[in-house]
Amino acid sequence: MMRVSHRALAWCKLVLLLAFMIFTILPLVQMTALSFIVTLPRPGVTVGDTTLRNFANIINDPALRSAFGNSIAYVLINIALTIPVALPAAYAFARLSFVGDKHLFFSFIAFRITPPVVLTLPVFQLFSTLGIVNSVFGIALAHTLFNLPVSIWILQGFIAAVPKEMDETAFLDGYSRPRFIWKILLPQIAPGIAVTAFFCFMFSWVEVVFARILTTTNGKPISMALSAMFGFQTDIGLVMAFTLVSMLPGAVLLFAMRNHLSRGFKVGQI
Secondary structure (H helix, E strand, C coil): CHHHHHHHHHHHHHHHHHHHHHHHHHHHHHHHHHHCECCCCECCECCCCECCHHHHHHHHCHHHHHHHHHHHHHHHHHHHHHHHHHHHHHHHHHHCCCCCHHHHHHHHHHHHHCCHHHHHHHHHHHHHHHCCCCCHHHHHHHHHHHHHHHHHHHHHHHHHHCCHHHHHHHHHCCCCHHHHHHHHHHHHCHHHHHHHHHHHHHHHHHCCHHHHHHCCCCCCCHHHHHHHCCCCCCCHHHHHHHHHHHHHHHHHHHHHCHHHHHHHCCCCCC
16 A cells, blocks of 8 residues: 555656646747747748748847847956955955954845845936946946845855865965965855856846846847837747847856856855
8 A cells, every 4th residue: 555655656746747847848849939930921921931030130130139249248247347356255254254244244135135226226326427327338337236245145155165274274385365265265166156157147137127227229138129029010939039049148158057056056065
């Protein structure tokens, strides 16, 4: 009886797993299928035909090309600014003790919890004074401001998991603090850096609040380009093709960093 119940439980788990996989993959399959189908009447093609024209239209549309390039620029600038700034701050919180260190650390987290829309007006006024409104760098800098608290929090956890004896041994061997961080600490916390870069990518790639406020003509990202494609007559095939293309950088990043990410999400077990 027990053997039958265990077998039934195993089958139930298998069925639930298959149902979950189908539920998860089905929208992606449908999106991929629609991206190769003509959904609006165009010269030389019929609605319902299978075609690569949707992807060709992405390449030929300057606005879509520009949006894709802008989003990639956001990510690269965001990561290039966030990690070098967050790393020494995380090291200070993990290794040094100073007055108000815990309060300052939690104030960073509280700042990140604040909805971005609340800070759009002061950020707009500040960036307008600096002359970086309606620019790719301005949007990337705004993303950096919101990614820094989370990045410091993630890296602080990884640095704290590295034994302090490693620091002391390196200093006895004549290493300076910057050389220790570069030569010894960074390889130890590589999974944490990968996770930090991944979160920076996710925020910059899908963020739309600052993009709407800080851009008028230049610097529009993928999220705004997709929103602008919906209208009285929406070319669903083109929308699905552009959505599929916009997922490729994330898939490439996940594949390239899969080993670091799998270790990195186990914070404290490096």
